[in-house]
Amino acid sequence: MYISAILSIEMALNLATIRRQFPILEEKVGNRPLIYLDNAATAQKPLAVLDAMRHFYLHDNANPHRGMHILAERATAALEDARASVTSFLHARHPREIVFTKNATEGINIVANGLGKKWTKGDAVVVSVLEHHSNVVPWLQLKEARGIDVEWIDVDEEGKLDLSSLDRLLKKGNVRLVSVTALSNVFGIRPPLEEIIRRAHAAGALVLVDAAQSVAHGPTDVAALNCDFLVFSGHKLYGPTGIGVLYGKESLLATLPPLLGGGMMIQQVTEQSFVPADVPARFEGGTPPVAEAVGLHAAIDWLLQFDWKDIADHERALLGLAQEELTAVPGLTILGPKDVAHRAGTICFTVDGIHPHDLTHLLGERGICLRAGHHCAQPLHARFSLPATTRLSVALYNTPDEIRSVAPAIRDVLQLLKAEN
Amino acid sequence: MSDTLYAENILEHYRHPQHKHTLTDATVTHEEINASCGDKITLQLIIEEGKVADVGWEGTGCAISQASMSLLSDELMGKTEGELEQMRPSAIHDLLGIDVGLQRIKCALLSLHALKNALRTRHGKEPQTWKETLEA
Known part of the structure; x- marks a missing residue:
C-alpha cells in the first residue's frame, strides 16, 4: 500500500x-x-476503512460461499482474506481458529452457550470485578439456566486484581472457566493475563480473554498468552461496527455446539435433523458481514503500518x-x-x-x-x-x-x- | 428555544432549589428514582381540603432532574388534586422552557413521576409505570 x-x-x-x-x-x-x-x-x-468497504460494494459484492459466479468468488476471497489477516494479527495458528461474530459480546455468548451446555450445578465460572457487562451477563444467564456458580476476583482501589482470591477459588476444584478482561474500560488497568492463565490452567480451568478494550492499544498474541478463547469488536479497532472476532483453540471450538442455527453453519439438513458445519463456519449462521470483514481487514492493515x-x-x-x-x-x-x-x-x-x-x-x-x-x-x-x-x-x-x-x-x-x- | 439544555432558569433552580426541605407532617411521602442515572427524588405533600397546602422534597441527581422538581414544586402550591391528576409531561416541558431531547427525558420527568405516584400512594393505588408517565 x-x-x-x-x-x-x-x-x-x-x-x-x-x-x-x-x-x-x-x-x-x-x-x-x-x-x-x-x-x-x-x-x-480512517478513510482507508471507508474506502475499502466502498470498494467492496462497488466492485465485489455478493453472498460469499454461495455461488459459483465471479462476484461470489470475490466476496468469498474478501471474507477469507479478512480471516487470514485477523489470524496473523492475533498470532493464531490457523484461520479455522477465527470466528467472525457481530461483536465481542456475541463471541462471549458463543462460548457461554457452548461450554454451558456441558456444565451443571456445582460448576463455576470466575470473573473479575473489572468486567464489562458483556463478560458478566452471559455467565449469569448460565447461572439461571444451569445453576452454575459465578465467582468474583476482587480488585484493590487501583484496580489491581487480588490473585490470592483467584487461588482460593481455583483450589475448590470446580472452576471450569476464568473469564477476564485484558484492559479495564473504567480503571484503564491491565490484569496480569499470563499469570492468571498459568494458574487457571494448572487448576484445570479454561481461560477466556475479553480483549475489546486492549486490542487497539497494544499487540495481542494468543499463542504467547496461551489463552483458550479471546474476543474483540472491530469498531474499537478503527474498524466498522457489526463485526467482531472470537478466537478459540481449534480443538476447543470443535467441541462447542453452534449458538445460531441457519444457513452457512450446516453440513447437512434433513426434515428432522441437521449436522453442523466444521469450525469456524458452524458459528457463522446466516449471511456474514462481508463488507464489515473487509473494513476490519483494512483497519488492521492501517493500524499495523505503525x-x-x-x-x-x-x-x-x-x-x-x-x-x-x-x-x-x-x-x-x-x-x-x-x-x-x-x-x-x-x-x-x-x-x-x-x-x-x-x-x-x-x-x-x-x-x-x-x-x-x-x-x-x-x-x-x-x-x-x-x-x-x-x-x-x-x-x-x-x-x-x-x-x-x-x-x-x-x-x-x-x-x-x-x-x- | 434555547441552544443549551442548561438555560439560566434551570441553572438558577438547580443552584437555589425551591421547597427543598423535609416536612414533618406530610400527608404523603413518596420516593422515585431514575435507575439509569441514579437520580433520586423524595416528594412530600400536605393536602388540606383537597388542595396542596405545602410541598417539600429531597433529592440528588443531575441538574435537569433537580431543577425540574424545584420548578414543579412552585407550581404545585394551591392546586387541587384533580388539577394535579390532569398534569401531563407537556406541563414540565413548559416549565423548563427547553426541548430536553430523548436522552434526558426521564431526568426531566422524574418530578412528574414522583408527583403522580405520590397521589396514587395517598389513595392506596398501585404506582404507575414510567411508560404511563412518559406517554400521558
Missing part, C-alpha cells in the same frame, strides 16, 4: 498525517472544534498529561492506577457535587466528547460505591492540545453549575 510507504518514511506517528485520515475529526460544534475522547466506546474510522511502541508511547503521554491536568481540578478524583505506566486507553474520574451527566452534557455543548455513566460495569461501580463516573479515553489520533482543552472546560462547567453561596 502506498499510504504505508509514505508514512513509514515520516516521523513515528505524524499526527497531522494521521488526522487527515479521519475527516470526522474536522467536525465543529458551533464554532468550536470537535474533540473526540470517547474512544473506549468506539473509535473513529509501530505498537510508538502508539503506546503517544497514548501514554496523552494519559499522563490528562492525569496531571485533571488532578489539579478541585474536587476531581481519578480512579484506577496512580502511575500512568500501569494505565492504557482510559481515565475515569468523579467530580464532587456534579452529576456526570451534567458534566458531559455541558462539555459536549463545548465540543468535548466524553462518556458518563456506569460504562456497562455496574458491579465495579457498586464495589466502590460510585453512582456514575466520567470517562476520557484516547486514540492514536488525539493530540496534546485536545487533552489540554479538557481541564479548563471542566472548570468552566463547575463554575456554571456551582451555587454561589
Whole structure:
C-alpha cells in the first residue's frame, strides 16, 4: 500500500498525517472544534476503512460461499482474506481458529452457550470485578439456566486484581472457566493475563480473554498468552461496527455446539435433523458481514503500518498529561492506577457535587466528547460505591492540545453549575 | 428555544432549589428514582381540603432532574388534586422552557413521576409505570 510507504518514511506517528485520515475529526460544534475522547466506546474510522468497504460494494459484492459466479468468488476471497489477516494479527495458528461474530459480546455468548451446555450445578465460572457487562451477563444467564456458580476476583482501589482470591477459588476444584478482561474500560488497568492463565490452567480451568478494550492499544498474541478463547469488536479497532472476532483453540471450538442455527453453519439438513458445519463456519449462521470483514481487514492493515511502541508511547503521554491536568481540578478524583505506566486507553474520574451527566452534557455543548455513566460495569461501580463516573479515553489520533482543552472546560462547567453561596 | 439544555432558569433552580426541605407532617411521602442515572427524588405533600397546602422534597441527581422538581414544586402550591391528576409531561416541558431531547427525558420527568405516584400512594393505588408517565 502506498499510504504505508509514505508514512513509514515520516516521523513515528505524524499526527497531522494521521488526522487527515479521519475527516470526522474536522467536525465543529458551533464554532468550536470537535474533540473526540470517547474512544473506549468506539473509535473513529480512517478513510482507508471507508474506502475499502466502498470498494467492496462497488466492485465485489455478493453472498460469499454461495455461488459459483465471479462476484461470489470475490466476496468469498474478501471474507477469507479478512480471516487470514485477523489470524496473523492475533498470532493464531490457523484461520479455522477465527470466528467472525457481530461483536465481542456475541463471541462471549458463543462460548457461554457452548461450554454451558456441558456444565451443571456445582460448576463455576470466575470473573473479575473489572468486567464489562458483556463478560458478566452471559455467565449469569448460565447461572439461571444451569445453576452454575459465578465467582468474583476482587480488585484493590487501583484496580489491581487480588490473585490470592483467584487461588482460593481455583483450589475448590470446580472452576471450569476464568473469564477476564485484558484492559479495564473504567480503571484503564491491565490484569496480569499470563499469570492468571498459568494458574487457571494448572487448576484445570479454561481461560477466556475479553480483549475489546486492549486490542487497539497494544499487540495481542494468543499463542504467547496461551489463552483458550479471546474476543474483540472491530469498531474499537478503527474498524466498522457489526463485526467482531472470537478466537478459540481449534480443538476447543470443535467441541462447542453452534449458538445460531441457519444457513452457512450446516453440513447437512434433513426434515428432522441437521449436522453442523466444521469450525469456524458452524458459528457463522446466516449471511456474514462481508463488507464489515473487509473494513476490519483494512483497519488492521492501517493500524499495523505503525509501530505498537510508538502508539503506546503517544497514548501514554496523552494519559499522563490528562492525569496531571485533571488532578489539579478541585474536587476531581481519578480512579484506577496512580502511575500512568500501569494505565492504557482510559481515565475515569468523579467530580464532587456534579452529576456526570451534567458534566458531559455541558462539555459536549463545548465540543468535548466524553462518556458518563456506569460504562456497562455496574458491579465495579457498586464495589466502590460510585453512582456514575466520567470517562476520557484516547486514540492514536488525539493530540496534546485536545487533552489540554479538557481541564479548563471542566472548570468552566463547575463554575456554571456551582451555587454561589 | 434555547441552544443549551442548561438555560439560566434551570441553572438558577438547580443552584437555589425551591421547597427543598423535609416536612414533618406530610400527608404523603413518596420516593422515585431514575435507575439509569441514579437520580433520586423524595416528594412530600400536605393536602388540606383537597388542595396542596405545602410541598417539600429531597433529592440528588443531575441538574435537569433537580431543577425540574424545584420548578414543579412552585407550581404545585394551591392546586387541587384533580388539577394535579390532569398534569401531563407537556406541563414540565413548559416549565423548563427547553426541548430536553430523548436522552434526558426521564431526568426531566422524574418530578412528574414522583408527583403522580405520590397521589396514587395517598389513595392506596398501585404506582404507575414510567411508560404511563412518559406517554400521558
